[in-house]
Amino acid sequence: MPTVSIILPIYNAEKWLDECIESVxxxxxxxxxxLSIYYDSCTDRSETIVKKWEDSLTKRGIVLVTSGHKDDQPRGVGYAKNKAVELSTGKFLCFLDSDDVMNVDRIEEQYRAALAHPNSITGSKFHRCPDGSTERFTKWANTISQEQLYTQVYTSHGPTLIMPTWFCSKELFNKVGGFDEGGKGVPEDLLFFYKHLELGGDLYRVDKDLLTYRYHPEATTFTVKEETIWKERVKYLQSQVLSKWETFTIWNAGKQGRKLYRSLTLENQKKVVAFCDVDDKKISKGVYIYEESKEKPKPRIPVLHFMEAKSPFIICVKMDMTNGDFEKNLESLKLSEGKDYIHFN
Structure with a gap:
């Protein structure tokens, strides 16, 4: 039985496959x-390219197992990943996207970490190709602390461990139950990530750059709508945080803060004691009236300066976008992340 199975779903990846498999x-x-590959209705030369690498894989002692289907339409990343996992026989799973490249020591480093943290999805640091792509996202994902892997799971960045760096035991994968197979437009990684945490799973990041994470317009991530991700984030925030809070303040009286308020259940809307901000124009209005509400009278939520507001806060302000002003304001309150505030930005 192999120790590690590399899970590689492929859909029309001929542009990148040589470099990807060479890294294996x-x-x-x-x-x-x-190396467990599932072809998701490929119509290009992907299968031919993989066959070209069979001898090199064999000489290296890497067992190649493949399967696939030839429907008119691909069935999606979640389906292809699940099928590749079904094919696999390894004790541990190393997920790899067909357009990415592993550093030579990726499996060695993450296998060691997975043995030490058996209940964890193990990720790693990474770099983008081309250089400078998604600079804010990359900085965030590579610099948050191990503790923040848990506290910042509600942000718009998605999983705090990016999917192309995931490494875990097959037992853990089966416990979660695999990826959602809804197809195009489904954030299968985020749904798996949240379910893993709900089941008491842990997170761990190897603080070493182990992957070249390619950025290009054909990436599957661009098929997932922001509104779909928003709804999943709000749902998870309400079940994991707001259900435990009696009251809270939304930090941002602008568009994003109001959108969050409107997205909440009526029960959680009633827990909002105020919006807070630094914008004098918003604060001078004194109140936000939820005109779309069916309640009578309409909910009227005070708008305060952040220094006058009470924690806990749900923060709807983007980090690293105000030349450090927001971060300084937050730090001045001497609050504890995860207890006194949650980032939802």
Missing amino acids: VNQTFTDTIE
Whole structure:
């Protein structure tokens, strides 16, 4: 039985496959490796390219297992990943996207970490190709602390461990139950991530750059609508945080803060004691009236300066976008992240 199965779903990836599979062959990991590939209705040369690498994989001692289907339409990343996992026989799963490239020591580093943290999805740091792509996102994902892997799961950035760096036991994967197979437009990684946490799973990041994470307009992530992700984030925030709070303040009296308020259940809307901000124009209005509400009278929520507001806060302000002013304001209150405030930005 292989120790590690690399899970590689493929859909028309001929542009990147040579570099991707070469990074599999070049791994320094000395135990047994399996490469499990599922072709999701490929219509290009992807299968031919994989066959070209069979001898190199065999010489390296890597077992290749493949399957796929030829429907008119691909069934989606979640389906293809699940099928690749079903094919696999390894104790551990190393997820790899067909347009990405692993550093030579990726499996070695993450296998060691997974043994030490068996209940965790293990991720790693990464760099984008081309350089400078999604600069704010990359900085965030590579610099948040191990504790913030848990406290910042509600942000618009998605999972605090990016999917192309995931490494976990097959037992953990089966416990969660696999990826959602809804197809195009479904954030299957975010749904899996949240379910893993709800089941008491842990998170761990190897603080070493182990992956070249490619950025291009054909990436599957662009098929997922922001509104779909928003709804999942709000749902998870309400079940994991707001259900435990008696009252809270929304930090941002502008568009994003009001949108969050309108997205909440009536029960959680009633827990909002104020909006807070630094904008004098918003504060001078004194109140936000929820005109669309069916309640009578319409809810009227005070708008305060952040220094006058009470914690806990749900923060709807983007980080790293105000030349450090927001971060300084938040730090001045000497609050504890996860207890006194949650980032939802």
